[in-house]
Amino acid sequence: MAEKVILVLVDGMRPDGLMQCGHPFAKKLTEIGTCFLSAQTVMPSVTLPCHMSLFHSVDPDRHGILSNTYVPQVRPIEGLVDRLDNRGKKCAFFYNWEELRDLSRPDHLHTSLLISEHKTDDTDRKLTDAAIRYIQDETPDFLFLYLGETDELGGHDNGWMSEIYLQVVNNAIDCVERLYENLPAGYTLILTADHGGHDRGHGSDMPEDMTIPICCIGSKFKAGVSLPGGSIKDIAVTVADLLGVDRVKEWEGKILPYTAETE
Numbered sequence: 001m002a003e004k005v006i007l008v009l010v011d012g013m014r015p016d017g018l019m020q021c022g023h024p025f026a027k028k029l030t031e032i033g034t035c036f037l038s039a040q041t042v043m044p045s046v047t048l049p050c051h052m053s054l055f056h057s058v059d060p061d062r063h064g065i066l067s068n069t070y071v072p073q074v075r076p077i078e079g080l081v082d083r084l085d086n087r088g089k090k091c092a093f094f095y096n097w098e099e100l101r102d103l104s105r106p107d108h109l110h111t112s113l114l115i116s117e118h119k120t121d122d123t124d125r126k127l128t129d130a131a132i133r134y135i136q137d138e139t140p141d142f143l144f145l146y147l148g149e150t151d152e153l154g155g156h157d158n159g160w161m162s163e164i165y166l167q168v169v170n171n172a173i174d175c176v177e178r179l180y181e182n183l184p185a186g187y188t189l190i191l192t193a194d195h196g197g198h199d200r201g202h203g204s205d206m207p208e209d210m211t212i213p214i215c216c217i218g219s220k221f222k223a224g225v226s227l228p229g230g231s232i233k234d235i236a237v238t239v240a241d242l243l244g245v246d247r248v249k250e251w252e253g254k255i256l257p258y259t260a261e262t263e
């Protein structure tokens with residue numbers, strides 16, 4: 001039977017930031033899921049290009065969005081949300097960075113909630129609370145929850161791996177734990193990031209910027225497994241497969257392995 005999927009993206013969360021944030025659920029993720037803690041994002045390691053690659057499973061050179069300013073694709077590729085909706089799946093977006101509105105074309109989302117990020121508003125928590133209520137009321141097939149405070153309040157304002165950065169990651173993981181504990185049966189949770197960071201920025205091809213975590217928790221993923229490999233381009237392919245939807249032929253990613261078997 002097809003799974004339903006919740007994809008949570010914590011902006012700018014490095015794998016070592018996840019593991020060192022001090023939240024007990026960070027360690028629990030490695031016990032209850034299959035985790036790729038050296039997965040790779042794409043160049044440039046910048047928020048909108050990386051999200052476009054996540055949702056379209058190609059490199060930025062192919063989709064053409066090379067900065068945080070969206071431009072229409074020259075040779076459009078059907079994205080994850082567009083494909084899922086075209087196959088009758090109910091999709092929703094909860095996010096606090098408005099540029100992400102262009103990750104799918106109009107008319108493909110059942111519900112979309114933007115709470116713009118303002119520095120004191122605790123929008124990661126507000127979005128998480130709203131997503132939990134929506135999941136329980138509407139049981140979407142696919143929900144994307146984007147938590148943006150880690151990047152801006154954590155990394156850019158205070159430096160990647162600084163004490164405040166780790167606190168903001170801790171807060172995001174607290175949100176993820178609450179979401180996980182309130183998930184109805186039949187959901188797979190995937191937690192990832194768009195890029196890492198170093199000093200007070202990102203965008204380079206340094207390992208600190210390029211390495212991201214991907215943690216998959218659900219009935220198809222073996223618990224307590226850590227695997228090498230994994231790419232941000234693998235996520236759309238994996239989500240579509242979990243939902244029983246055929247992939248778009250241009251997509252370049254691979255299905256993340258459902259069992260502990262390594263090649």
Ligand SMILES: [Zn+2]
Nearest residue numbers: 011012047194
């Ligand atoms: Zn970002």
